Structure formats: structure tokens, C-alpha cells
Amino acid sequence: MEGQFFTWEALSAMGGASLLTFFIVQYTKVLADRYVTLPTDVYAVFVAYFVLLLAQLALGASWSDWRVYALTFANSFLVAAAAGQIQHKSIKPPGQSQDSDNSNSA
Numbered sequence: 001m002e003g004q005f006f007t008w009e010a011l012s013a014m015g016g017a018s019l020l021t022f023f024i025v026q027y028t029k030v031l032a033d034r035y036v037t038l039p040t041d042v043y044a045v046f047v048a049y050f051v052l053l054l055a056q057l058a059l060g061a062s063w064s065d066w067r068v069y070a071l072t073f074a075n076s077f078l079v080a081a082a083a084g085q086i087q088h089k090s091i092k093p094p095g096q097s098q099d100s101d102n103s104n105s106a
Helices: 014-035 040-058 066-091
Strands: none
Touching: 014 040, 014 066, 040 066
16 A cells, blocks of 8 residues: 555554545535534544544444543543644645744834
């Protein structure tokens, strides 16, 4: 599986899960807004939960083990926060000039 961009192992880790969550939220947020009024942060938590849950189940976790769902729920907040940072950095990349007030304060 070396030729694949995403693997189940990568999706079960913070980097892969947050990147896929970022992409899914970016591409589906407008569509989701048509049917459900939900803040983007909360929507990202739901997306992260399903990404992480699918990765865990694909890697062999037991679907009947309640601990998988509890840990996935907790980790989904971390992944959604990381995806939010990816979104923030894509809009305002490091090194981009800030407001004129901040640049003149030195």
C-alpha cells in the first residue's frame, strides 16, 4: 500500500485524521448547511468522529467494544481542533503581513 496517500494507519493518527477531516469539512460544509444549522466546529467534531471510528474498525477494533466509541469521541475533539488550525493556516499562512496596526507597533 505504499502508493496510497491515505492508509488506515495514517487515518488513525492525528495528522492523517485531521487532514482528511479538514478536506471533508471544506468540501461538504455548504451542503450540510442546507439541511442542518450547526456551527462548523461542531460539524468538524462529527466528521472527525466518523473518520477515526472507521479507521479503528478497519484496523481490527471490535465494533462491540464500548471503549472504542468512548476513546474515538474524546480524540475527535483533538482532531477537529487540529483541522481547524489547518484551516486557519490556509487562510492566514505564517509570515503573511498582519493588520497595519500590528506592523507599526514595533
